[in-house]
Amino acid sequence: MKCQRCKDREANVKIMKQVQGKAPQMLMLCDECAREMGISIPGTLKNGLLGAGLPGALDEGFGNMTSPLDILASAFAAPFGLGFEGLSGDAGNNVTCPTCGITQSQFTKSGFLGCPDCYQVFSKWIDPMFQRTQMGSKHLGRTPGNAGGIELHDEDGKDEPEIRQVETEADVLVGLSPEEKEKKQLIMEKERALQEAIKKEDYLEAAKLRDEIKAIKGEEGEQ
């Protein structure tokens, strides 16, 4: 079967989309088009960095880089069949950035934006492009002036455990009055018990605890 996007090369990537209550949608693509649409299905790398049948083929390593579900979602979210050049397809709608004067067709042609404000002005075209070429269109990195949480570690090359923002009890209790502190501690205690109950699948106990927590918090809210 031919690829449904370029209608030229042989299709070898099959993408299924199933929405409840609707007929499943199927899409057949060639490797190249799949790549251009930002689809990198980890399974295709199972044969290793150099393809199948070679010594040194690597089995793991890429699988956890991007969730295949995210990629598929973005593939379907993207306007179908549009590459970067396809952005100009929106005829008669030549938006201009008021700050730098760059037009949408200029941007589409060169790929360059004219100024930081262009991102707002052209977001309608930029977002779908990011959905295809990046891991979505939401920044997850640093904010200006703040460190990015990378710490240097030993030379043994072991991965550091993921750093999560964890509220320690001490942090939470700083600056509270004695009554507030007591209440907060009580809530935390009950929350711990709730997690325990859920773990043990004791849902009756869990429901009871959840109501108790709600009651204490509600009381807090009324103050």
Next chain:
Amino acid sequence: MSWYLEAGNDSDIVLSSRIRLARNIKGVAFPNKMTEETRARVLEQVSDVLLKMPGNALMRMDIAPLPQIDRKALIEKHLISEELAKGQVGQSAFISRDENFSVMVNEEDHIRIQVMAPGFAMENIYKQAEDLAIYLEQNLDIAFSEKYGFLTAYPSNTGTGLRASVMVHLPVITAIGRISALTNSLEKAGYTVRGAYGEKSRPSGNIYQISNTITLGISEKKTIANFARMINEVIQLERQLRKEYYEKNQVRLEDKIYRSMGELTYARLLPEGEAMNRLSDLRLGVACGFVKEINERQLMMLLNTIGSASVMKRCGEGLLPKDCDRKRAEFVREVLLNKKDEKQGGSDL
């Protein structure tokens, strides 16, 4: 001492590591839409902040007054890009003494921070680049959006603005004809493989530049961790293939490499491309353990100093290509026959 004269981790495969961070100033058009006046103003603004940095070790180098040969030599050392070498109004580089650190102003973006190190050293150099970025972010109004992150002239850099790259020597993956398969696999995973001098350059001497392409929807930490993990796989792969290849083709490989050594030691004319390929063979011989006459450090120094511009800069401009090949051959011969101190090559910025 120049950074590339130091020994690095995994230097049998990884020649050097590089981090680049792109930043722009809020409310100012990107360089492709800037007037000369704004370019000059941005340069002075950035220059002011950079040169006032506590413990600053960067020297300002305006490109416009530089002779072409000096610009080319800076490109060969990866300190500036072709784009900056145009030397338009307001284009400058700030370069550290040991040449591991450079900041390009008014390149594709207003500010491009770049840190390099020998061998494989991602986190370390990322940290250095980040420290400088933080300083600039605290002292300049940087273009940033909650949604898109750090805004850049070319949208594919926006987000973290972070490009991590390594220069890797992959003679065996190339020899067995699998470099395009590797390139495809890496592209699927969000990486790109190019020649040593970036975008349009062709690979020479089996040296490739691998870098990340994803900058949005991923944190810096994760970018670096994923990149390091992936490069490690490439390293393991090339190493294993080298071992198998050497075991199976010992005499043939040794013959080829010793011939290259003979050529480098005795040739009187060495064109650049040929020199790169023969040096690539020697590197493989050193890594396989049978070439003892030269070490990785000397090879790294040679790779960084035998480019045409570097040779001309040492021996005088106006050198004819033939004379350039002769001088290159002389220089390589001297290093190989141990007549030249390996530290001489790098002090000619």
